[in-house]
Amino acid sequence: MTHGPPMSSVDLAHNISSTREKIKAVCREYNRSDDVLLIAVSKTRSADECRNAYTCGQTHFGENYLQEALDKISALSDLNIIWHFIGPIQKNKTRPIAENFSWVHSVDREIIAQRLSQQRPTHLPALKLCIQINIDDEDSKSGIAPEQLPDFAEKIHALPNIELAGLMAIPRAQTDFDSQYNTFNQLRLLLNSLKPELNHCNTLSMGMSNDYTAAIAAGSTIVRIGTAIFGPRRYPKE
Ligand SMILES: *Cc1c(COP(=O)(O)O)cnc(C)c1O
Numbered sequence: 435m436t437h438g439p440p441m442s443s444v445d446l447a448h449n450i451s452s453t454r455e456k457i458k459a460v461c462r463e464y465n466r467s468d469d470v471l472l473i474a475v476s477k478t479r480s481a482d483e484c485r486n487a488y489t490c491g492q493t494h495f496g497e498n499y500l501q502e503a504l505d506k507i508s509a510l511s512d513l514n515i516i517w518h519f520i521g522p523i524q525k526n527k528t529r530p531i532a533e534n535f536s537w538v539h540s541v542d543r544e545i546i547a548q549r550l551s552q553q554r555p556t557h558l559p560a561l562k563l564c565i566q567i568n569i570d571d572e573d574s575k576s577g578i579a580p581e582q583l584p585d586f587a588e589k590i591h592a593l594p595n596i597e598l599a600g601l602m603a604i605p606r607a608q609t610d611f612d613s614q615y616n617t618f619n620q621l622r623l624l625l626n627s628l629k630p631e632l633n634h635c636n637t638l639s640m641g642m643s644n645d646y647t648a649a650i651a652a653g654s655t656i657v658r659i660g661t662a663i664f665g666p667r668r669y670p671k672e
Pocket residue numbers: 475477498520521604642643644658659660661662
């Protein structure tokens with residue numbers, strides 16, 4: 435994997451603090467408490483850039499590609515980073531995910547959840563999972579259909595060593611606030627529709643660089659932001 439142009443630590447510090455400020459301002463505007471967690475999505479970014487971001491106070495990082503993530507996790511093992519896996523999961527790759535991450539946001543198959551549950555080392559805290567919802571019913575996107583959620587959530591809730599935290603979605607790219615808001619609001623309503631025994635599942639992992647304002651307005655508790663922090667990505671193979 436080649437990397438995009440590295441971001442200077444000065445630019446990185448600026449981007450992280452302005453993103454933080456913006457999140458705070460949006461929370462104030464929509465009467466939200468400031469409890470929105472910022473994940474820096476570091477796919478295609480080097481371990482050094484992550485280290486610089488950590489020096490700026492960023493502790494949560496999100497990764498999509500397992501091997502790339504494992505290289506960074508090992509290069510940065512001296513830091514107290516909390517790693518989130520946010521990409522598609524292959525069945526034969528669940529063990530390193532269960533062993534090296536604190537969160538997985540992209541669970542959409544029962545077999546994956548079962549394996550993560552079996553493979554999570556018992557000396558570690560429960561692995562936190564979000565169920566990915568294909569909120570716009572797009573063929574190109576992962577995620578379960580909204581109507582599958584009640585059954586799926588109960589099955590996952592029953593598994594040991596993992597904790598069902600909530601829902602995640604990657605909506606279709608839309609540029610106007612109202613359309614973005616409406617889609618995110620559907621995810622919020624879906625989470626609220628879960629049975630009372632799942633009341634503690636209150637994570638809404640939604641909002642990226644181009645739509646996090648609308649996501650926070652609609653109730654997001656975790657935003658996953660790459661470009662606005664690290665600059666544009668370059669994909670060599672995609
Ligand atoms: C890449 C990615 C992000 C970050 O996207 P940006 O538009 O760069 O902020 C967030 N979530 C997921 C699942 C991603 O794959």
